[in-house]
Amino acid sequence: MTLDPLVLSRLQFAWVVAWHILLPALTVGLASYIALLEGIWFVTGKDIWFRISGFWTRIFAVAFGMGVVSGVVMPFQFGTNWSRFSDATANIISPMLAYEGLTAFTLEAGFLGVLLFGRHLVPRWAHFASAVLVATGTLFSTFWILVTNSWMQTPGGYKIVNGIFYPTSWSEIVFNASFPYRFMHTVAGFYVTTGFVVLGVAATLLRKGKSREEARLMLSMTLWLLTVLVPLQIFLGDLQGLNTLHHQPAKLAAIEAHWNREARAPLTLFAIPDQQAQTNRNAIEVPLLGSLILTHDINGVVPGLKDFPRQDLAPVIIPFFAFRIMVGIGFVMLALVAAGLWFRLRRRLYDNGLFLKALMWSAPLGFIAVVAGWTTTETGRQPWTVYGVMRTAQSVTPSLTGIDVLISLLGYLAVYCIMFPTGLWFVLRIVRGGVTAEEATPIEAGRPAAPVKPVPAP
Amino acid sequence: MIIFDFVPIWTLILGLAVFFYVLLDGFDLGVGILYNFAPTSGDRNLLMNSIAPIWDGNETWLVLGGLGLLAAFPLAFAIILPAVYFPILVMLLALIFRGVAFEFRFRDVEHRTFWDHAFGYGSAIATFAQGVVLGAFIQGFQVDGRHFSGSSFDCITPFSLFTGIALLFGYSLLGSGWLILKTEGTLQEGARRQARLCFLGTLAAVGVVSLWTPLVDPDIAQRWFSWPNIAFLAPVPVLTALFGLLEWRAIANPKAELQPFVYAILLFSLSYLGIAISLFPMIVPHHYSLWQAASSPDTQIFLGVGTLFLLPVILVYTGWSYWVFRGKVRADTGYH
Numbered sequence: 001m002t003l004d005p006l007v008l009s010r011l012q013f014a015w016v017v018a019w020h021i022l023l024p025a026l027t028v029g030l031a032s033y034i035a036l037l038e039g040i041w042f043v044t045g046k047d048i049w050f051r052i053s054g055f056w057t058r059i060f061a062v063a064f065g066m067g068v069v070s071g072v073v074m075p076f077q078f079g080t081n082w083s084r085f086s087d088a089t090a091n092i093i094s095p096m097l098a099y100e101g102l103t104a105f106t107l108e109a110g111f112l113g114v115l116l117f118g119r120h121l122v123p124r125w126a127h128f129a130s131a132v133l134v135a136t137g138t139l140f141s142t143f144w145i146l147v148t149n150s151w152m153q154t155p156g157g158y159k160i161v162n163g164i165f166y167p168t169s170w171s172e173i174v175f176n177a178s179f180p181y182r183f184m185h186t187v188a189g190f191y192v193t194t195g196f197v198v199l200g201v202a203a204t205l206l207r208k209g210k211s212r213e214e215a216r217l218m219l220s221m222t223l224w225l226l227t228v229l230v231p232l233q234i235f236l237g238d239l240q241g242l243n244t245l246h247h248q249p250a251k252l253a254a255i256e257a258h259w260n261r262e263a264r265a266p267l268t269l270f271a272i273p274d275q276q277a278q279t280n281r282n283a284i285e286v287p288l289l290g291s292l293i294l295t296h297d298i299n300g301v302v303p304g305l306k307d308f309p310r311q312d313l314a315p316v317i318i319p320f321f322a323f324r325i326m327v328g329i330g331f332v333m334l335a336l337v338a339a340g341l342w343f344r345l346r347r348r349l350y351d352n353g354l355f356l357k358a359l360m361w362s363a364p365l366g367f368i369a370v371v372a373g374w375t376t377t378e379t380g381r382q383p384w385t386v387y388g389v390m391r392t393a394q395s396v397t398p399s400l401t402g403i404d405v406l407i408s409l410l411g412y413l414a415v416y417c418i419m420f421p422t423g424l425w426f427v428l429r430i431v432r433g434g435v436t437a438e439e440a441t442p443i444e445a446g447r448p449a450a451p452v453k454p455v456p457a458p
Numbered sequence: 459m460i461i462f463d464f465v466p467i468w469t470l471i472l473g474l475a476v477f478f479y480v481l482l483d484g485f486d487l488g489v490g491i492l493y494n495f496a497p498t499s500g501d502r503n504l505l506m507n508s509i510a511p512i513w514d515g516n517e518t519w520l521v522l523g524g525l526g527l528l529a530a531f532p533l534a535f536a537i538i539l540p541a542v543y544f545p546i547l548v549m550l551l552a553l554i555f556r557g558v559a560f561e562f563r564f565r566d567v568e569h570r571t572f573w574d575h576a577f578g579y580g581s582a583i584a585t586f587a588q589g590v591v592l593g594a595f596i597q598g599f600q601v602d603g604r605h606f607s608g609s610s611f612d613c614i615t616p617f618s619l620f621t622g623i624a625l626l627f628g629y630s631l632l633g634s635g636w637l638i639l640k641t642e643g644t645l646q647e648g649a650r651r652q653a654r655l656c657f658l659g660t661l662a663a664v665g666v667v668s669l670w671t672p673l674v675d676p677d678i679a680q681r682w683f684s685w686p687n688i689a690f691l692a693p694v695p696v697l698t699a700l701f702g703l704l705e706w707r708a709i710a711n712p713k714a715e716l717q718p719f720v721y722a723i724l725l726f727s728l729s730y731l732g733i734a735i736s737l738f739p740m741i742v743p744h745h746y747s748l749w750q751a752a753s754s755p756d757t758q759i760f761l762g763v764g765t766l767f768l769l770p771v772i773l774v775y776t777g778w779s780y781w782v783f784r785g786k787v788r789a790d791t792g793y794h
Contacts, residue, residue: 061561062561065514065557065558065560065561066558068514068517068518068557069553069554069557069558070554071521072517072520072521072550072553072554072557073550073554075521075524075525075528076524076539076546076550078528078535079524079528079535079536079538079539079540079546080539080540080543080546080547083535083536083537083539083540083605083606084536084605086528086532086535086536087532087533087535087536087604090528090529090532090535090536090753090757091532091753091754091756091757092757094525094528094529094532094753094757094761095529095757095760095761097525097528097529098522098525098526098528098529098761098765099761099764101518101521101522101525102522102764102765102768102769102772103768104518105518105521105522105768105772106768106771106772110772110775113511113779117511166754166756167754167756167757167760170756170760397540397543397605397606398605398606398607399540399541399605399606399607399608399609399610400540400543400610401609401610404543404544404610407544407547408543408544408547411547411548411551412551415551415554415555419554419555419558422558422562422566423558426561426562426565426566429565
């Protein structure tokens with residue numbers, strides 16, 4: 001077997017980014033949630049909100065720290081493994097990535113210290129303001145990263161001279177065709193992911209009979225939020241689908257494993273796509289539904305993969321299944337939220353054991369959906385790094401050998417396999433401890449968990 | 459149409475970002491290296507606490523430096539990073555271990571020894587890898603057109619291994635200077651002993667590199683030893699010798715608590731300046747100058763506007779956070 005540096009570099013990028021994306025999926029949502037809790041506490045003055053916010057801030061700290069160290073890896077990947085991509089596109093994408101770094105540095109890291117360590121050092125309003133600024137910072141970071149990603153999906157505002165991209169319009173680059181939809185869909189996805197984590201934790205606490213009052217409040221509040229957010233997210237996903245149909249028809253056809261261009265197209269619920277034979281095996285289809293969902297018109301024309309040259313097609317089976325996992329989870333979430341509404345109306349929300357158990361086990365659902373959605377959009381873009389313009393095969397570093405990348409991939413595999421389970425274990429331990437007043441935590445891991453005091457000057 | 463040349467501004471910004479990184483993460487990596495030699499768990503707690511509130515801010519300069527290179531001089535980024543593939547990999551993995559060790563060591567008592575090693579060895583390995591990157595950079599790379607054309611193992615040379623070891627002494631000198639400032643009693647005395655050793659090691663390394671590079675590279679010899687350069691540049695080695703002497707005396711003087719750190723910083727600044735003088739105006743030594751590797755003026759302007767606004771903000775509150783956590787670190791202070 002020959003080792004292909006291109007394939008291995010793609011695996012390595014997928015590995016480091018798939019783990020990294022889990023952390024913003026949680027921290028973006030948690031930062032906004034903490035800001036909301038702090039805001040309610042600031043207005044009402046009821047300490048229960050402060051206790052809940054403190055509990056989630058501890059979890060946020062662990063996730064944020066891991067997000068930082070796994071995020072440091074990312075920009076270096078562009079240089080070490082994708083140097084030709086960096087050389088060609090840097091004029092356009094580098095300011096986006098650099099602005100992400102700068103805003104993250106300014107807002108998130110700057111006010112994080114106050115949020116984490118300053119609970120008893122600064123006035124209430126200042127603590128609330130820090131929470132808002134950290135949340136704003138996470139949204140700015142998301143903004144810039146998704147600008148970059150969206151530009152790679154639907155490039156605009158550029159010209160190419162001697163194989164190098166040059167900017168012609170920054171507004172067309174930043175607000176490229178897919179960016180607004182991707183941004184809304186991703187942020188809503190992060191919020192929903194966090195929402196199900198909060199539900200799962202609240203359900204766990206209720207089942208254990210721990211911190212009952214706080215857990216009820218978390219459960220009730222978050223369920224209301226999700227009652228709005230989950231249907232909204234399905235709607236936003238549909239909008240992004242329409243956008244993809246318009247701007248990336250080959251990708252949409254791959255997601256749907258749709259080989260022939262046709263009107264009144266069926267929707268393929270399940271199939272084993274066969275890339276060689278350009279057909280689906282074991283397909284289960286619903287007539288007409290494809291056109292209706294994808295074009296919002298029963299007579300609408302859906303593009304087919306055979307419209308495009310073979311060498312321009314994505315590996316159909318991956319986006320096809322990844323998309324179905326994401327959408328399937330979306331509907332499971334919708335069912336859970338609907339069940340929650342039903343139990344609430346019957347006043348059985350907090351003591352239905354089966355429902356609480358279901359919520360507990362659905363805590364990781366959002367993460368799976370985020371990774372599945374990301375897989376859909378990234379593998380669906382293949383074989384391009386810049387859709388329709390620059391191929392992935394032309395983006396990889398030319399000097400790398402298969403052995404080089406195999407060694408580095410094994411390194412990342414080993415380190416992430418230690419780091420992420422350990423981090424998860426810490427978060428679970430915080431959850432098991434329940435919502436406690438910060439001061440009342442007697443000893444954690446053999447040391448007093450006292451609030452931090454700056455050392456007095458000598 | 460170029461109205462204004464932004465390359466000097468970006469050279470300055472990037473130069474400062476890398477310099478801040480080397481100084482700031484330099485001393486906290488140095489504390490991590492000395493951590494390996496701390497005798498008791500209590501000492502290790504103190505060492506870690508002395509850098510716990512500020513290390514992540516320090517490390518962010520690495521990201522800003524990397525992204526700054528990509529944004530301002532993308533051709534250099536695309537050539538240099540593949541050329542130092544393995545040192546970068548080792549550095550990143552070591553920094554991950556070291557970074558999570560801050561949090562995990564305090565939460566995971568059952569595996570404390572493991573996280574102690576992750577922190578101590580992680581710091582040392584990351585430093586060594588950075589030194590190898592520096593050495594490889596000074597030596598230059600095999601380039602074909604716009605690509606690095608050598609092997610990923612080319613960067614491992616006697617010179618780069620030497621600069622790797624040199625940086626271990628250099629960062630440890632900064633770290634021991636920081637510890638002299640932040641600790642007292644026996645811990646400070648120990649830091650002074652370590653500082654003395656690290657100073658001698660650093661001085662020897664600086665001397666060897668200063669002789670090695672002009673001998674190997676005629677351009678560098680020409681830069682330093684031709685007339686009238688030799689007159690203009692003479693202050694660099696003269697000041698280095700002066701600050702070296704002052705550093706040696708400050709380490710030995712029990713009343714001097716801030717000076718060992720300050721003189722170590724000044725020695726670092728001069729070494730950094732020396733490397734810059736040797737290589738200017740090349741960003742990919744022997745191949746591309748800063749101007750040839752620069753991104754498009756539009757890119758430099760678009761990013762420059764925000765950077766010139768945000769960078770001072772960052773500098774101000776970085777300074778402020780050092781002010782908040784000033785003074786001696788004590789056993790009862792936990793930042794976790």
